[in-house]
Amino acid sequence: MTALILGLILFLGVHSTRIIAEDWRSARRAAIGENAWKLGYTAISLLGFALIIWGFGQARQDALVLWATPRGMNHLAALLMLLSLVLLVAAYVPHNHLKARLGHPMLLGVKVWALAHLLANNTLPELLLFGGFLIWSVLCFRSARQRDRLNPPAAITPRIGATLLTVLIGAALWALFAFWAHALLIGVRPLG
Template identity: 55%
Template sequence: MATLILGLVLFLGAHSVRIVADDFRARSVARLGEKPWKGLYALVSVIGFVLIVWGYGLARQQPVVLWTPPVAMRHVAALLTLIAFVLVAAGNVPRNSIRAKLGHPMLLGTKVWAFAHLLANGTLADVLLFGAFLVWAVLCFRSARRRDRAAGTVYAAGTVRNTAIAVIAGIVVWALFAFWLHAAWIGVAPFGVSA
């Protein structure tokens, strides 16, 4: 469990600098330069991510079960993760209506993804992993919205074409992940389909 926690601290800590220490980030970028700062940020993030994956895998070998969610929660989680994938896709497709309306759909997608997994899983490792991502995404979204208001940020109006691309891309990637990649990479088949 310590490996998972260390990974979460490194990964989410690196991704929280703008939330808790935006002035420190600005000074560091000015002192180090943008590329070295991004390189350090990427290095810490990759190390954190590797530790999360490794730590979660270790924790799953001897799970500490806190509760057993009802089977219906799997169906709720499947629907919520579909929404999450569409939101994440909308965060990466320029000039779409979802991004124009929500501002930071990728962070909202992370919140929905984490919440869905908390509903469908009841081990201590799940609560640590998905709970940490949920709390981080809530705080990060608040911080991003505050920065938008302070800067007077207005997101470009979305086009029908780009909105459709975001929605279709989210659905396609969700289907690939739900029906194949989740089982292949994580060892859990959300719909009981073997890898």
């Protein structure tokens, strides 16, 4: 469990600098340079991510069950994951309506991903992992919206074709993950 917690601290910590220390972050980037900042940020993120994966795998082997998962939560989680993956794709497809309307679809996608997994899972490692990401994404979204109010982003003109492409790619990723990749990578078949 220690590796999981340390990984979460490193990964979410480095991803929280804009939330808790924007001025320090800007000063460090200016002092050491953009490339050096990105290199350090990436190295800490990758180390944290590796520790999360390894630590979560270890912690799941003898996990403390915290509550009884209500029946049907895996199906609700699967539906929420479809929304999560569409939102994730919306962050990268230019000129789609979701990004134009929501502003930060990736953060919303992380929120939905974390909530979906909290609904369907019931152990301490899962609470730490998904609860940690849910709290981080809520705080990060709030911080991003505050920055947007101070410095509004350029308006984009959404296109229906880009939105349809976003939904199609998100749905394809969902199907790929739900029916094949989740079992391969995580060892759990979310839909049986």
